[in-house]
Amino acid sequence: MTRTAGLVAGLAIWNSAFVGLRKRRSDALGIEELTAPEVFVPTFAEVVGLSGLLAMIGLTLTMGTTFDNKLKLPVER
Numbered sequence: 001m002t003r004t005a006g007l008v009a010g011l012a013i014w015n016s017a018f019v020g021l022r023k024r025r026s027d028a029l030g031i032e033e034l035t036a037p038e039v040f041v042p043t044f045a046e047v048v049g050l051s052g053l054l055a056m057i058g059l060t061l062t063m064g065t066t067f068d069n070k071l072k073l074p075v076e077r
Helices: 002-029 044-062
Strands: none
Touching (some): 002 044
């Protein structure tokens, strides 16, 4: 579940960055139409590839960690 959430978060971050970069690039070039070929638009393969890279980094960070979902409470006397 944690890794799935990491993948979804990675996709959301990349999508937000993609939209922001495209808007910034079109403003810098003075282009009104965002579909103009001069505007930086990564391909679908690049988007999926970077999302996969973010997911692999997240998986690497959680390797060796067990998610047992057990809450450890202080021992009562």
